Amino acid sequence: MRTKSAESVFTIGVDLGGTTTSFAIVDSSGKIIAKELISTRTSSVDEWADNLSCGIEKLIVSSGIGGNIKGIGIGAPCANAVTGCIEAATDLPWKSPIPLAQMMEKRLGLPTTITNDANAAAIGEMAYGSALGLKNFIVLTLGTGVGSGIVCDGHLLSGTRGFAGELGHMTFSFASDRECACGRKGCLQTVASAKGIIETTRRLLRESDTPSSLRDIPADELSPLAVQQAARDGDNIAREIYDFTGRCLGMAAAEFASITDPEAIILFGGVSKAGDLLLNPMKEAFRQSVLHLYRDTVKLTVSGLRDADAAILGAASLPYLGQD
Amino acid sequence: MRTKSAESVFTIGVDLGGTTTSFAIVDSSGKIIAKELISTRTSSVDEWADNLSCGIEKLIVSSGIGGNIKGIGIGAPCANAVTGCIEAATDLPWKSPIPLAQMMEKRLGLPTTITNDANAAAIGEMAYGSALGLKNFIVLTLGTGVGSGIVCDGHLLSGTRGFAGELGHMTFSFASDRECACGRKGCLQTVASAKGIIETTRRLLRESDTPSSLRDIPADELSPLAVQQAARDGDNIAREIYDFTGRCLGMAAAEFASITDPEAIILFGGVSKAGDLLLNPMKEAFRQSVLHLYRDTVKLTVSGLRDADAAILGAASLPYLGQD
Numbered sequence: 290m291r292t293k294s295a296e297s298v299f300t301i302g303v304d305l306g307g308t309t310t311s312f313a314i315v316d317s318s319g320k321i322i323a324k325e326l327i328s329t330r331t332s333s334v335d336e337w338a339d340n341l342s343c344g345i346e347k348l349i350v351s352s353g354i355g356g357n358i359k360g361i362g363i364g365a366p367c368a369n370a371v372t373g374c375i376e377a378a379t380d381l382p383w384k385s386p387i388p389l390a391q392m393m394e395k396r397l398g399l400p401t402t403i404t405n406d407a408n409a410a411a412i413g414e415m416a417y418g419s420a421l422g423l424k425n426f427i428v429l430t431l432g433t434g435v436g437s438g439i440v441c442d443g444h445l446l447s448g449t450r451g452f453a454g455e456l457g458h459m460t461f462s463f464a465s466d467r468e469c470a471c472g473r474k475g476c477l478q479t480v481a482s483a484k485g486i487i488e489t490t491r492r493l494l495r496e497s498d499t500p501s502s503l504r505d506i507p508a509d510e511l512s513p514l515a516v517q518q519a520a521r522d523g524d525n526i527a528r529e530i531y532d533f534t535g536r537c538l539g540m541a542a543a544e545f546a547s548i549t550d551p552e553a554i555i556l557f558g559g560v561s562k563a564g565d566l567l568l569n570p571m572k573e574a575f576r577q578s579v580l581h582l583y584r585d586t587v588k589l590t591v592s593g594l595r596d597a598d599a600a601i602l603g604a605a606s607l608p609y610l611g612q613d
Numbered sequence: 614m615r616t617k618s619a620e621s622v623f624t625i626g627v628d629l630g631g632t633t634t635s636f637a638i639v640d641s642s643g644k645i646i647a648k649e650l651i652s653t654r655t656s657s658v659d660e661w662a663d664n665l666s667c668g669i670e671k672l673i674v675s676s677g678i679g680g681n682i683k684g685i686g687i688g689a690p691c692a693n694a695v696t697g698c699i700e701a702a703t704d705l706p707w708k709s710p711i712p713l714a715q716m717m718e719k720r721l722g723l724p725t726t727i728t729n730d731a732n733a734a735a736i737g738e739m740a741y742g743s744a745l746g747l748k749n750f751i752v753l754t755l756g757t758g759v760g761s762g763i764v765c766d767g768h769l770l771s772g773t774r775g776f777a778g779e780l781g782h783m784t785f786s787f788a789s790d791r792e793c794a795c796g797r798k799g800c801l802q803t804v805a806s807a808k809g810i811i812e813t814t815r816r817l818l819r820e821s822d823t824p825s826s827l828r829d830i831p832a833d834e835l836s837p838l839a840v841q842q843a844a845r846d847g848d849n850i851a852r853e854i855y856d857f858t859g860r861c862l863g864m865a866a867a868e869f870a871s872i873t874d875p876e877a878i879i880l881f882g883g884v885s886k887a888g889d890l891l892l893n894p895m896k897e898a899f900r901q902s903v904l905h906l907y908r909d910t911v912k913l914t915v916s917g918l919r920d921a922d923a924a925i926l927g928a929a930s931l932p933y934l935g936q937d
Binding site (some may be wrong): 367376377390424439440441444445447448449450451452453454455456459460467471472473501544547548549550551553570577578580581582586 | 700771774820905
């Protein structure tokens with residue numbers, strides 16, 4: 290047993306979301322050994338980095354792992370793998386650019402690799418989730434914003450400066466009256482993100498007199514999960530919210546199919562937990578609007594991984610990828 | 614000299630367009646030795662294949678090449694490299710699927726490889742044209758329809774069944790009242806193709822009383838080239854046509870930038886010969902509508918290769934690629 294312990298290698302996977310940061314110790318087989326959360330809504334990025342460093346150190350101690358920590362992998366919005374910086378994230382409360390890799394290396398003395406949070410989710414789905422064995426798929430992360438990781442011909446698209454796959458900022462007529470944090474109108478994420486769900490809720494409640502349990506929820510407590518719960522309890526407005534969001538996602542997915550001829554488009558993140566409430570209208574709208582070439586060839590599904598595990602596992606695999 | 618001749622290897626490159634088929638003998642350095650055209654508007658695909666075979670044989674004899682013909686490469690709409698078939702092309706006058714590779718192998722006894730015509734153009738641009746040395750770019754072929762070849766991280770995207778890069782069938786609100794040959798509305802190609810230019814011309818002439826030399830051209834003689842000539846002669850309607858088309862292309866290119874973070878988006882084909890008439894409004898619209906991340910990083914340009922050379926050269930390189 291001593292020999293095994295001496296050989297064990299671990300990495301730290303971090304999923305930096307707009308609201309919450311999840312982090313975990315992961316072993317070399319992809320098993321999550323210990324996991325923790327901190328808030329992303331701090332007044333400064335230094336405060337957040339201090340909290341994260343402290344949290345990681347505590348997790349290492351409490352888990353009692355005997356092996357080596359190979360490095361830290363972080364999935365974050367607008368993270369540039371080349372520079373190690375968050376360049377221009379509109380969904381984070383801090384000013385960009387943020388030299389994230391450098392900040393964490395300085396605090397913990399561990400080599401740190403970063404990538405787009407959606408790319409991290411895509412790597413996680415490919416290694417352990419719904420995309421196991423697939424060579425062509427798109428992961429849409431429906432969180433505070435909407436990100437995407439595009440895998441085509443077995444390769445995760447990176448692009449000139451690492452900014453490939455910003456599908457959440459592609460614009461659609463169904464969102465033409467919605468302003469995005471990026472300063473433009475019509476971005477997919479103005480509808481399909483947590484913020485988008487809340488905005489749709491506000492609009493539908495304002496535009497009708499239909500009774501709804503959602504009217505009893507204080508504005509600052511509205512969330513995709515609260516709407517999902519109401520929909521499952523039979524609330525008509527709540528069902529309409531997910532029906533609308535699903536149809537929009539179906540129309541968007543129909544456009545995305547024309548880009549990479551994917552085998553699957555996988556939804557990931559808080560909004561996707563609605564499952565069939567979202568998937569059924571999405572599939573119907575996809576079928577109605579997609580080009581004939583892709584009509585029966587794209588599987589639309591939600592992540593097969595629990596919680597934010599895909600993003601964390603993908604991030605945790607970054608220190609290994611860095612060696613290629 | 615005899616030794617050199619004995620070593621020479623040639624390939625046949627074929628660019629199957631919706632109206633015209635170009636084909637050429639190309640040497641291993643990418644030099645076009647001899648080139649010819651036939652019409653694509655035949656009543657049957659067999660008639661076309663007979664004409665092409667006959668034309669290739671004549672070209673081989675008349676060019677007096679002494680070396681080996683390694684194979685034939687064909688770029689064609691909706692061509693599937695995996696099956697060797699044209700699967701469901703809406704811009705060809707024949708019924709799909711068409712076992713194109715097999716048909717040509719049978720007629721000429723030469724190994725035949727096919728790919729999407731836009732992919733062939735992308736390979737040609739990468740090998741000899743505007744994309745020389747680039748690892749991230751998109752080629753938009755503005756011909757009878759609109760095709761695209763997407764190169765990301767140095768790799769030409771293929772997708773599950775070889776149907777990646779159908780960007781001409783992505784839909785946009787600026788074309789929401791235009792019906793596409795695919796049966797849907799709003800596809801980019803309903804505006805930015807040769808057919809799109811003609812439709813825009815008809816609409817603008819109908820909607821205004823502005824004098825225009827285009828009114829003197831019989832409907833069946835209207836072409837992108839005729840409109841380009843009129844625009845260069847100062848015709849206001851003709852300028853408005855390319856201004857509108859350029860703006861639409863700029864808005865579309867702004868969306869495409871979010872997909873692969875490209876260094877360049879390269880226009881190719883008949884409509885692109887308008888040059889700055891098209892590029893200037895395209896650049897302005899791109900800058901106005903693109904996400905900040907890509908605002909000053911994408912070069913918009915027209916193909917640096919003469920006529921359909923990029924497509925032919927790309928197709929001619931297919932027999933070599935097939936050996937990888």
